[in-house]
Amino acid sequence: MSIDDAVPIAESSRLGGAQSAGLVRPQAFTFAEPPNEMELECGQRLGPVTLAYETYGQLSPQRDNAVLIVHALSGDAHAAGWHSPDDKKPGWWDIVIGPGKPFDTNRYFVISSNIIGGCKGSTGPSSTNPRTGRPWGLAFPMVTISDMVRAQKALVEHLGVRRLLSLSGGSMGGFQVLEWAVRYPECVASAIPIATSARLSAQGIALNEVGRQAIMADPNWAGGDYYGREPPKAGLAIARMIGHITYLSDQQMHAKFGRRLQDRQSFGYDFKTEFQVESYLRYQGDSFVRRFDANSYLYISKSMDYFDLPARRGSLVQAFEGVRAEFLVISISSDWLYPTYQSKEIVKALKANLVPTTFVELQSDYGHDAFLLPNAQLNDAVSGFLANVLRRVRGGGHGGQGRANGA
Amino acid sequence: MSIDDAVPIAESSRLGGAQSAGLVRPQAFTFAEPPNEMELECGQRLGPVTLAYETYGQLSPQRDNAVLIVHALSGDAHAAGWHSPDDKKPGWWDIVIGPGKPFDTNRYFVISSNIIGGCKGSTGPSSTNPRTGRPWGLAFPMVTISDMVRAQKALVEHLGVRRLLSLSGGSMGGFQVLEWAVRYPECVASAIPIATSARLSAQGIALNEVGRQAIMADPNWAGGDYYGREPPKAGLAIARMIGHITYLSDQQMHAKFGRRLQDRQSFGYDFKTEFQVESYLRYQGDSFVRRFDANSYLYISKSMDYFDLPARRGSLVQAFEGVRAEFLVISISSDWLYPTYQSKEIVKALKANLVPTTFVELQSDYGHDAFLLPNAQLNDAVSGFLANVLRRVRGGGHGGQGRANGA
Structure with missing residues (x-):
């Protein structure tokens, strides 16, 4: 020891x-x-x-x-x-x-x-x-x-x-x-x-599974063998975004973001970030991938499923x-x-x-x-x-x- | 006309x-x-x-x-x-x-x-x-x-x-x-x-946005220019799985699947499909990509956000x-x-x-x-x-x- x-x-x-x-x-x-x-x-x-x-x-x-x-x-x-x-x-x-x-x-x-x-x-x-x-x-x-x-x-x-x-x-x-x-x-x-x-x-298993699928669908995941290379950031960010939605209530999301736009006065009619809640989620996803390992996300979420x-x-x-x-x-x-x-x-x-x-x-x-x-x-x-x-x-x-x- | x-x-x-x-x-x-x-x-x-x-x-x-x-x-x-x-x-x-x-x-x-x-x-x-x-x-x-x-x-x-x-x-x-x-x-x-x-x-915007992110993160999406090639199946399947979770209630998922395992008696301790609810979601995702266009999913979900x-x-x-x-x-x-x-x-x-x-x-x-x-x-x-x-x-x-x- x-x-x-x-x-x-x-x-x-x-x-x-x-x-x-x-x-x-x-x-x-x-x-x-x-x-x-x-x-x-x-x-x-x-x-x-x-x-x-x-x-x-x-x-x-x-x-x-x-x-x-x-x-x-x-x-x-x-x-x-x-x-x-x-x-x-x-x-x-x-x-x-x-x-x-x-x-x-x-x-x-x-x-x-x-x-x-x-x-x-x-x-x-x-x-x-x-x-x-x-x-x-x-x-x-x-x-x-x-x-x-x-x-x-x-x-x-x-x-x-x-x-x-x-x-x-x-x-x-x-x-x-x-x-x-x-x-x-x-x-x-x-x-x-x-x-x-x-x-x-x-429902909890289902939500975890979608997050795992997002990670494993990212080509950078590479069967989990991505260390020393580009990690599966996009997949892990999506998993985190799903999680974040579940951590907040409908009421709280409404109070916090409502339908307010981010840094713009009117709709852009494109697929860029428009709503504050989108901006928040992307931020949560992006910052999470800098501090968390995608494989750990897979293992820990699976341990939850088994409980x-x-x-x-x-x-x-x-x-x-x-x-x-x-x-x-x-x-x-x-x-x-x-x-x-x-x-x-x-x-x-x-x-x-x-x-x-x-x-x-x-x-x-x-x-x-x-x-x-x-x-x-x-x-x-x-x-x-x-x-x-x-x-x-x-x-x-x-x-x-x-x-x-x-x- | x-x-x-x-x-x-x-x-x-x-x-x-x-x-x-x-x-x-x-x-x-x-x-x-x-x-x-x-x-x-x-x-x-x-x-x-x-x-x-x-x-x-x-x-x-x-x-x-x-x-x-x-x-x-x-x-x-x-x-x-x-x-x-x-x-x-x-x-x-x-x-x-x-x-x-x-x-x-x-x-x-x-x-x-x-x-x-x-x-x-x-x-x-x-x-x-x-x-x-x-x-x-x-x-x-x-x-x-x-x-x-x-x-x-x-x-x-x-x-x-x-x-x-x-x-x-x-x-x-x-x-x-x-x-x-x-x-x-x-x-x-x-x-x-x-x-x-x-x-x-x-919350609805947030859920739509995560689905869109999943589609757009799929390399096969190729900026939406995938027609005649392999479409972004993985991304669209993930978007659909997220949607499906929201279309069912916690109670219904419990009644329909509970924690029952799919085609196995005990945990496999791996990342293959284990629970029936996982199998159901994967099936829903896979069958959806055969009948729906990923870009249409982006456009229609966005029309909802704007409403x-x-x-x-x-x-x-x-x-x-x-x-x-x-x-x-x-x-x-x-x-x-x-x-x-x-x-x-x-x-x-x-x-x-x-x-x-x-x-x-x-x-x-x-x-x-x-x-x-x-x-x-x-x-x-x-x-x-x-x-x-x-x-x-x-x-x-x-x-x-x-x-x-x-x-």
Whole structure:
């Protein structure tokens, strides 16, 4: 096991003032060195495995205040703070992670983990295949949400944490949250899945598939063997544009863009960009291809398609049978990609197992991505829930103590 | 004006039994021969213009029973009956057009018109540019919903009809219905827009734009100059797949496909087709490219983007000021592409103008495409509405007679 990390730096910084996690350092943890490769759900073996991560705040002497943050399809480990004073933006969930914020780094030791299969410092299809010395490409084995979570478990143990106080993530991050709670019940005191589902819907699979088809139809994709050459930018941009439409609500698109024209007064009657919403989408597509690997998009979207907790044990109620965490389940009223009814299915199955569960539907017009935007309802729900869990854990009980027929 | 049509044939046939419009013949009407070209909304001129159409039933001696059917993005003039006894399918709206059906060909003279810009027998980008003797490609002028409707007006006049008893269409067909009622108020006794809107939403523009991007990113598109060569099949298939996802509801996709696998028992952990919904989408994409021209997809989708009745006159209420038709406005409860609230905006603006308006929300889980499926609520609403309109028209009054302050 090689270690490429040290005590995390979370320097106090004037960046973002007292509310900022400050300057933070990207870290990486490598394990599963051959011959001790990780055995993946698909049956193949993978090693060594590197996982990019960051931490914010300090682990308590009792090691009971760790909160794991897991991200969505296109996310990375940089969830809070700044990498340099010159950064234009802080981490992707900086609005809720930091001193005095809901994931309060004065109280909690926040770990933000990347995923295997990704392209943000963790082992994925753009990493070097040790057998060939060249990028894996499509020779990279298929990874699943379970595989991602098993790698995160190794990271969390490496950081000296046996039991997470909580973990949270939205969208595909919610898949990881649910997988953690089911796979490692003794290691999860509480869980906060947001804007997610216990399995990807047919519509979700369909949307992912069209994005993949767009990537694979790009001649530059070249069967996934494009590293060192021009990548399949056009295809990946289209996949991203499709995604972006699903992340916003109809109402929000109307409020944000309406039918306003971009840099022109009247219709051009041509196929150039005319409407602001077109310009926005093209910008989102173009900027995404500069920061994301097309093969990782294929692998990660496929891992989402495979996610199906109910199928694992016959039903979602049965899948949750061993769960010992208490839950805060959060949905978004205008989310049509992971509609509220899918969160309610989770809540119902948890309650059928007498798992202490709080459900909050955020009232927001911002669609699926609303959890990434400032929201007082989200802040209040998370901070209150975490404070209660910490109190109960320190009171000597377990997250599962509230269960009438706890194991 | 050249005429490539004769008395329509609607032979009684055993195809589909007594309920079928029987064997029907594709027809075409050509007008705007140079130098009398049609002046388009974009400012360019187009001619000659050919419009494909079909008719079912007989025009009454009083010429007061004509009903125009207009189609959606990928439709054609073949709305009912059969072209040959060997056809596998009847016309696209055969469920509601025929003897004894809601658009009862024993009572009404049904005209089904194609659109300019299309690729189904009407003048469009795949037609021959008379100036070059080669297909137009992207040199074809941009056409709008208004242009389509103005061409249809020439067809209707050519068929000897001065005033339509009614006209109906869903989705983009609904755009044409609204345009007709606003542009030719004296020629429309009643109108039945279905699953539509008075303007395309930002979300609708966004979805169209991604489809266009997919087509234009296909190297075979070649700037639109692909005729006689390999067409941009991959790009067009992706555009169609995106469209298909929007035509179904989440619920319907779940009911129809769920997470079932296609021709396999367990996950393959590869990028081949695994789920039934993927197989369905690929099939829809592949079959579409055999019957549709990619450039027509670009032009027609763009005509949808431009459609904006409220902007025409400052508000939708003002846009409807001159309307003399009575309305049956129909939406679908599970339609997220043209949600019910958009139909209600139409109803509200019509009622503000004291236009007699009936509103029906079809209760259906089938999403936007539900109007193409058998639906008793749709049948009852249409047949009752049409019978009343015919009775009023023959009673000597006008469709607009119910208006308290009729013009």
